[in-house]
Amino acid sequence: MAIRIVAIGKKHESWVVDGIQRYQKRLKQPFDIEWVLLPHSSFDADKARQEESGRIISRLHDDDYVILLDEKGKMIDSPTLSTRLLDPLERSVSVTIVIGGAYGVDQSVHDRANFIWSLSPLVFPHQLVRLLLVEQIYRAQAIADNSPYHHA
Secondary structure (H helix, E strand, C coil): CCEEEEEECCCCCHHHHHHHHHHHCCCCCCCCEEEEEECCCCCCHHHHHHHHHHHHHHCCCCCCEEEEEEEEEECCCHHHHHHHHHHHHHCCCCEEEEECECCECCHHHHHHCCEEECCCCCCCCHHHHHHHHHHHHHHHHHHHCCCCCCCC
């Protein structure tokens, strides 16, 4: 079982690949990552949001614990994230983290999410969000393992 990240957008850009690989290669089950990258919609605004959201929903399983990244979500600290990830994984429930497209996601994805998480009130480029997310998953693993990586 791996943490699945469903993201709208092209493959990882070269400037972010090294950073993602740096953290991802340190991850071990149940914190390892599986990427599902879905292409951007060819539409604009509302129509793009609707079309991309439909494709995201089609990739979610009924029993997934879904975390949606959204700037209007709840901000949490790293120990809380560690618990949010570990609790379902310890119950053998798959965790899927969703990163929407440039126009966000529609209400169907919000309704499906078990938790809506904001990295920050700032808006970041999607490629940078991917890197931040992988580092936070690695940090969550370190917290769960009582590793010195996270200094509380």
